[in-house]
Amino acid sequence: MEELIFSLNATVxxxxxxxxxYLAKQIKMVDDHFVKVLNTVNFKITLPALVFRDIAxxxxxxxxxxxxxxxxxxxxxxxxxxIGLGCKFFYRDKSQSGELIxxxxxxxAAVLGIAFxxxxxxxxxxxxxxxxxxxxLYNVAAVVLLTFTxxxxxxxxxxxxxxxxxxxxxxxxxxxxxxxxxxxxxxISMPPILSKTVxxxxxxxxPLALFGLGAGFEGRKALKEMKPTMVASLIKLVILPAIFxxxxxxxxxxxxxxxAVLIMLGAPTTAxxxxxxxxxxxxxxxxxxxxxxxxxxxxxxxxxxLYLLRVMxxx
Numbered sequence: 001m002e003e004l005i006f007s008l009n010a011t012v013x014x015x016x017x018x019x020x021x022y023l024a025k026q027i028k029m030v031d032d033h034f035v036k037v038l039n040t041v042n043f044k045i046t047l048p049a050l051v052f053r054d055i056a057x058x059x060x061x062x063x064x065x066x067x068x069x070x071x072x073x074x075x076x077x078x079x080x081x082x083i084g085l086g087c088k089f090f091y092r093d094k095s096q097s098g099e100l101i102x103x104x105x106x107x108x109a110a111v112l113g114i115a116f117x118x119x120x121x122x123x124x125x126x127x128x129x130x131x132x133x134x135x136x137l138y139n140v141a142a143v144v145l146l147t148f149t150x151x152x153x154x155x156x157x158x159x160x161x162x163x164x165x166x167x168x169x170x171x172x173x174x175x176x177x178x179x180x181x182x183x184x185x186x187x188i189s190m191p192p193i194l195s196k197t198v199x200x201x202x203x204x205x206x207p208l209a210l211f212g213l214g215a216g217f218e219g220r221k222a223l224k225e226m227k228p229t230m231v232a233s234l235i236k237l238v239i240l241p242a243i244f245x246x247x248x249x250x251x252x253x254x255x256x257x258x259x260a261v262l263i264m265l266g267a268p269t270t271a272x273x274x275x276x277x278x279x280x281x282x283x284x285x286x287x288x289x290x291x292x293x294x295x296x297x298x299x300x301x302x303x304x305x306l307y308l309l310r311v312m313x314x315x
Contacts, residue, residue, distance in 0.1 A: 047275065068130075096149075099286045104231075109264055228286055
């Protein structure tokens with residue numbers, strides 16, 4: 001019961017912000033132009049500030065564990081490859097394959113994940129280390145996938161590759177991650193003025209992204225994407241944890257590290273997936289549907305996984 005309360009405290013407020021965004025659109029308080037501008041601001045300013053802050057403020061040398069970081073990286077990479085292979089052979093709508101793959105592997109590690117871990121341990125635990133091992137790959141893979149599957153992608157393969165490389169190197173979220181790692185590794189102390197400014201943008205990243213997600217959610221269209229939405233949600237919340245949690249346990253990860261792995265694998269799809277998909281020429285309908293579905297269902301699945309780990313004496 002206690003774990004259920006923790007999970008609901010982490011997920012329900014997120015879901016309610018999306019509902020407010022959806023209702024604001026329905027009563028015409030905001031329009032499509034506002035949602036488009038809001039998504040652009042999130043993609044280029046607030047989300048890069050969020051990932052920069054989370055990585056830059058982690059003590060690199062105190063928490064660094066190469067074995068753990070490599071595991072998080074490889075588990076994420078294998079997840080992307082497995083889902084990609086599945087899409088190639090079993091998913092017919094290739095125009096949406098990039099959205100489906102991204103939504104099925106990419107967790108809300110920096111937003112909902114940290115909130116969930118804080119509810120359990122009172123601190124962010126090993127989340128910053130997990131973020132270092134996964135978030136750069138999350139975003140690099142997303143940029144590549146969304147670029148090559150974009151409806152307005154270049155027909156010429158060479159042009160597509162060039163566009164993808166440029167997209168990765170100039171992606172605001174990637175730049176935020178890189179700068180955050182530089183600050184963390186070099187232990188640079190940011191002036192209070194700069195630190196507070198970055199934090200001001202970071203703290204609004206999640207609510208603005210969720211509001212934009214809710215406002216851009218198209219319920220009628222989402223019903224047409226119900227089957228791929230359920231498939232992606234099942235992969236995200238059940239299949240990936242079932243595959244990689246036993247490996248993490250075998251490698252000796254317990255307590256905070258194991259909970260962070262659970263978040264990496266089984267947390268709901270991050271709202272930034274929708275922002276990135278829309279910003280890179282995709283419709284975003286499938287992505288928004290998966291975000292909503294996984295956010296709604298994770299209170300059940302995360303609680304179940306956590307309960308199982310506690311019964312086993314691992315957390």
